[in-house]
Amino acid sequence: MRPGNPSPLAHEFLETGRSESCPIIDLHGHWGPYYGAYLPVACNDRMIGVLRRRGVQRIVCSAHDALFADPDRGNAEMHAAIQKWPDLLSGFWAVNPNYPDLAARASADMAAAKGFVGFKLLPDYHARPITCDAYRPVLEYANAMQLPVLIHTWGGSAFNSPQQVEVVAAKYPEARLLMGHSGFGDWETSARMGRDYPNLFLELTACYAAHDFEMLPSGSGTPVGLCSCLHVNGIIEYFVERAGSEKIVFGTDMPWYSPHFAAGSVLFAHITDDDRHNILHRNAAKILEKLIVQ
Numbered sequence: 001m002r003p004g005n006p007s008p009l010a011h012e013f014l015e016t017g018r019s020e021s022c023p024i025i026d027l028h029g030h031w032g033p034y035y036g037a038y039l040p041v042a043c044n045d046r047m048i049g050v051l052r053r054r055g056v057q058r059i060v061c062s063a064h065d066a067l068f069a070d071p072d073r074g075n076a077e078m079h080a081a082i083q084k085w086p087d088l089l090s091g092f093w094a095v096n097p098n099y100p101d102l103a104a105r106a107s108a109d110m111a112a113a114k115g116f117v118g119f120k121l122l123p124d125y126h127a128r129p130i131t132c133d134a135y136r137p138v139l140e141y142a143n144a145m146q147l148p149v150l151i152h153t154w155g156g157s158a159f160n161s162p163q164q165v166e167v168v169a170a171k172y173p174e175a176r177l178l179m180g181h182s183g184f185g186d187w188e189t190s191a192r193m194g195r196d197y198p199n200l201f202l203e204l205t206a207c208y209a210a211h212d213f214e215m216l217p218s219g220s221g222t223p224v225g226l227c228s229c230l231h232v233n234g235i236i237e238y239f240v241e242r243a244g245s246e247k248i249v250f251g252t253d254m255p256w257y258s259p260h261f262a263a264g265s266v267l268f269a270h271i272t273d274d275d276r277h278n279i280l281h282r283n284a285a286k287i288l289e290k291l292i293v294q
Contacts, residue, residue: 009276010267018055022277024263025284026051028150028180028205028251029061031078031089034068041255048085054259057281058090058292061254062120062150066094071102075109082115090292092120092150097134098127107141117291118148118176123159125152130160131167143172148287150178150203155186162189169197176287178249181206187235194243201283202243205251207235208265236269236279245275249283 005011012019033042041047051059061081066074071094078091093110097103110116119138123130130151142149151168153160162183169177182202183190194202209232239248252262266279 005268007267007273007276009273013263013267017053020055022273023055023057023281024250025057025281025288026059026252026254026259027148027178027249027284027287028203029059029254030067030256031061031063031081031091032065032074034064034256039255044081047255048088050259051088051254054263056088056259058088058284058288059254060090060092060117060148060150060288062092062094067096067120067122067125071096071099075113079113079115086115089115090288091116092118092148094120094122095135095138096122096126097132100134103134104137106138117288118142118150120150121160122152124154124157127159129158130164135168139168139172139175142175144174146174146176147291148176148178150180153179153181153183153190155183155189162186162193165200166193166197169193169200173197173199175199176201178203178287180251182235182239187238191239191242194239194247200247201287202239202248203251204236204248204262204266204279205253205257207232207239208257208262236266237271240269240271240275245271245278246283248279249287250280 009019009022033039041050061078063074063078065077075093082089082091093106093116095103095106106119110119119142121130121135128134139149151160151165153162153165155161165177165179165183177200179190179200180203182204184206190202193200250266252259266276
C-alpha cells in the first residue's frame, strides 16, 4: 500500500508496523487494570507484546492503582513491573496530595526505587490545584534534580488549566514539565507556553481525537472553545507551527487508547520527517538522558 503521504517513515510503518530508524518513546502510559473499564491490553503480557510489535523503545508509565486507589501499593506494582521489563519500562512515581504523609515522602521514595524517572500529578482527578502547596515538595525536588513531571492538563479546568501550569513553569524553571493532553481545548495558550518556556513540553495524548468530559463533577471540564464542536483536526500541525516540533512529545495513555492510531496521527500529519523524529523519540530521549539506568 502506497498512500499519498510522501513520508518514507509513514511508508515504513505501514509496511512493517515499526521503524528501526524512528523508534517510539512513549511518555504517557499507565500500568495495570482500571476497575470499571474494559481495557483489552491492560493484561501485562499483552501490553508488552503490543509495545514491542510497534517498535516502542521505551514507555514511561504510572500505575492505575497508585493514581486512583492506594499510592504505596500502586507504586510498588509499577516498580515490580519495571524490574521485570527494565529494557522497555520506566516509571513516573504517582503522587496523590490527598495522602499528605505519602506525598511528603514521595521524593525520597521515588529516589530510592530504581527505574523511576520523575513524577505523575493528576490534579483534576485528585481535585487539588496544581498551584497549591501540596505539590510543592515534589516540584521542588524535580526542579533541583531537573526531573520530568507529567501533569494532567485540560483547558478550563479549575485544577490544572494551562494558565495554572504556567505559574508552575515560571516558578520551577529547571523541572521538565510535560503538559499531559496539552491543555486540551485551550490550544492557543498551550502552544504559546510551549514556545515561551524552555522547561515545558506539550504531550499529545488525547490530542489525536475529540473528547467531551462535561459530565464529570470535577476536573477535566468542558474543553475551552469546544462546547459545540469537538473536532481536533490539525492540532499537531498547529503545535509544530506555533511551538516547534522540539517542544512536543509523544504519548498514548496506554492501555486506554490505540497506540497505532496515535502513531499514525503523527506519521500522517502534514509535517516533515524531521518533525516526526523529534516528536516520536528525539525529544523524549533528551528528557530521559542520564535518567535511565539499566
